[in-house]
Amino acid sequence: MAKYAGLSRRRVLAGALGAGGLGVLVACGNQMNEIQNAPYATNAARNTGGTTADAAVTTDGAAAPPATSGSAVATMDHTTGTQSAGTTNPASATALPAKDWRMMNQMHEAGVKTFLAQPKTIRGGQRMEYTLQDGIKVFDVTAKKVQWEVTPGQMVEAYTYNGVVPGPEIRVTEGDKVRVRLTNDLGDEATAIHFHGLLIPNAMDGVPFITQPPVNPGETFVYDFVARNPGSHMYHSHLNSAFQVTKGLLGAFIIEPKDKGSYPAFDKEYTMILGDGPLGYTLNGHGFPGTEVLTANKGERLLVRFMNEGLMIHPMHLHGMPMTVVAQDGYVNTPYRCDTVNVAPGQRIDVLVECTEVGAWAFHCHILAHAESEMGMFGMVTALIVN
Numbered sequence: 001m002a003k004y005a006g007l008s009r010r011r012v013l014a015g016a017l018g019a020g021g022l023g024v025l026v027a028c029g030n031q032m033n034e035i036q037n038a039p040y041a042t043n044a045a046r047n048t049g050g051t052t053a054d055a056a057v058t059t060d061g062a063a064a065p066p067a068t069s070g071s072a073v074a075t076m077d078h079t080t081g082t083q084s085a086g087t088t089n090p091a092s093a094t095a096l097p098a099k100d101w102r103m104m105n106q107m108h109e110a111g112v113k114t115f116l117a118q119p120k121t122i123r124g125g126q127r128m129e130y131t132l133q134d135g136i137k138v139f140d141v142t143a144k145k146v147q148w149e150v151t152p153g154q155m156v157e158a159y160t161y162n163g164v165v166p167g168p169e170i171r172v173t174e175g176d177k178v179r180v181r182l183t184n185d186l187g188d189e190a191t192a193i194h195f196h197g198l199l200i201p202n203a204m205d206g207v208p209f210i211t212q213p214p215v216n217p218g219e220t221f222v223y224d225f226v227a228r229n230p231g232s233h234m235y236h237s238h239l240n241s242a243f244q245v246t247k248g249l250l251g252a253f254i255i256e257p258k259d260k261g262s263y264p265a266f267d268k269e270y271t272m273i274l275g276d277g278p279l280g281y282t283l284n285g286h287g288f289p290g291t292e293v294l295t296a297n298k299g300e301r302l303l304v305r306f307m308n309e310g311l312m313i314h315p316m317h318l319h320g321m322p323m324t325v326v327a328q329d330g331y332v333n334t335p336y337r338c339d340t341v342n343v344a345p346g347q348r349i350d351v352l353v354e355c356t357e358v359g360a361w362a363f364h365c366h367i368l369a370h371a372e373s374e375m376g377m378f379g380m381v382t383a384l385i386v387n
């Protein structure tokens, strides 16, 4: 696999550098160097495989996996210690530059600082409001394209439900009557919603040409059903899905049990939706350092609902404390402990964490090519901070 991809990749990096607005001051040994946007540019390049988002999709519409090899790397200027995107020595396009450990440290540190400061960005997955009509909980969902800030300063075209990635969380209680009204404002593609994991009437299953006609641009389709099986589920597109879902047409669909005693007790919960594809490697629609920190107080029992909406398996690893797997695909199972849990595409894995250890604990995918490079951490990385 080519380590460096030459000038086309540099132009992309130059664009990423130009898109950001912040300079980052980082310490380097005993000197201070200003690196313009270094963590953003490098993470942007990493998160999208060093190409524009659309270039990660092949002409037949299938999503290509994000690149895992380094590409936009040959931009270190070893004489000045600064990045030189755009104007590079032609010789460096073929020659491997010597490692610059100070530069690597700077980039790692800058990314972590940005992350710990928790950049102001739009978060998807907030609970969706509903209206109650004749005893039915009615949710209005519009599929539309937006420019989405995957990492700070890096805007990518996303396909969204109601403008955010993940789409707003739909949360109901077992036995509720539910109506989801889907309006397609994508403009140039049909779509449909599949309610992944729900026991549902066949006509409501959301698969075009099997259970319903496609919802064409400008059309609305109404899904009506009763929420039968409690647990962590999902809703997502089932048309051109390798493209539409990885572009962002996805969200959590959580059915709380009528009998709270049928599910293990917890104090606090997070849903963590895993993604890979045109938006890069993401947790809840963002790549590090744009990912959200998880927080808990010592002694709290934290529930994490992993949901994989990507095309790859992601072994999620928490430092510092074990995880106890309590449910898979909404079904409560015999619990078992681990510190790394494989989450396959389509799976939902619920884990409990007894927050016994104070500190900032890294929490990341352990396919390390989805998480960290010589340019710093990127993609599927966050932290659990126990106070």
Ligand SMILES: [Cu+2]
Pocket (backbone or CB within 6 Å): 313, 314, 315, 365, 366, 367, 370, 380
């Ligand atoms: Cu991964």
